[in-house]
Amino acid sequence: MARDISRRLSSLKTRRRGTDRVGRIAMDAAADVLAKRYITERYEELADGKPYTRYALGAMQEVDPEYTRIGIREANRVGNQLDKNLKALGIAVTFRLQGSVPCNIHIRGVSDVDLLTLRTEFCTTEPGAGTYGTSTFQPVAALRELRKHAEAILRDAFPKADLDTSGAKAIAISGGSLQRPIDVVPSHWHDTADYQRTYLEDDRGVKILENKKGVTLLNMPFRHIKLVTERDFRALSGLKKAIRLCKHVKNDAAEEGRQIDYSSFDIASTLWHADMGRFAAGYNNELLILSEAQRFLDELYHNTDKAKTLFVPDGSRRVFDNDDKIAAMKLLSFELDDLAKEVAYEQRSYAKILYENNWQELNKILKDSPYQL
DSSP: OOOOOOHHHHHHHHHHHHHGGGSSSOOHHHHHHHHHOOOOOOGGGGSSTTTTHHHHHHHHHHHHHHHHHHHHHHHHHHHHHHHHHHHTOOOOEEEEEEEEEHHHHOOSSSEEEEEEEEEEOOOOOOOOOOOOOOOOOHHHHHHHHHHHHHHHHHHOOOOOTTEOOOOOOOOEEETOOOOOEEEEEEEEEEEHHHHHOOOOGGGEEEOOOOOOOOTTEEEHHHHHHHHHHHHHHTTTHHHHHHEEEOOOHHHHHHHOOOOOOOOHHHHHHTTTTTTTTHHHHHHOOOOHHHHHHHHHHHHHOHHHHHTTTBBBBTTTSBBBBBBHHHHHHHHHHHHOOOOHHHHHHHHHHHHHHHOOTOOHHHHHHHHHHHOOO
């Protein structure tokens, strides 16, 4: 299926505004989202007559901070209900956010917010690293109990909401009185050796219940957010802009019939290894962020041995730990190639004839065409 830039611009706008998900939020919140759909964003005023350029610029930008604030507020609201009612049952919990929203790499005005619901009567430690007493709790059983009670509490506290309990890791709740969809994730603390040395929460692990398999899975969400954010600071915000760009491109390719099975986590982990100096140059010319994202994915496309050496930021696994992920990366690379070419052609009409596959010249055109939001 051909790429349709008019449709992509429309999808970009509805995704950022949240109008694509008004059916999953409270009626008053939906009315507010719909009322704002006619507000013009800065990127929409740039690159007149150059739709590919406008799309690339818009896809990099963060979601309106007010939309993000509402998502975090609603997650806290759900957490308050769980905290109150679980305490009444003698179950102690605490809450944290994980995922794209706290990392500020989400691309939707109405984003699902991941709410870690951590049972705190016990934690696990790395073998040989901990000095804690042995817990009488069985983690899987304890988290299954937590999940069972959380489902009942959410059903009672938000009776008009849609509650989806089919997921292996999260209880998804949306609609009713909720202004954003929330994913409640039963979990508990895992004190790594690093955490026992530093007592920094960034070094603390989380074990999440995989309910269908009856196991717990170790995540390091706070370390991931910290490392991506630190590197983005070095890149003068260019890293997170590149991540958002790639996520939008992936979504639009899927809507056009080209599914790319490349998770947000793996996209962020891949671009974390790109050239931060080149991303930083995008501070004054945001098309250079597109240029570097395209260049780096193209490099990995042609050097899969290098791709297979890359680790996720927290070092817990390789980014491309199976061939399906390599294939997905290559599909996204194709998409960025196409977008970067079309943007360059818009800047210099002769480029399509003279430089169709000459990336040195195409990237020079992007470098010499400054746009800044």
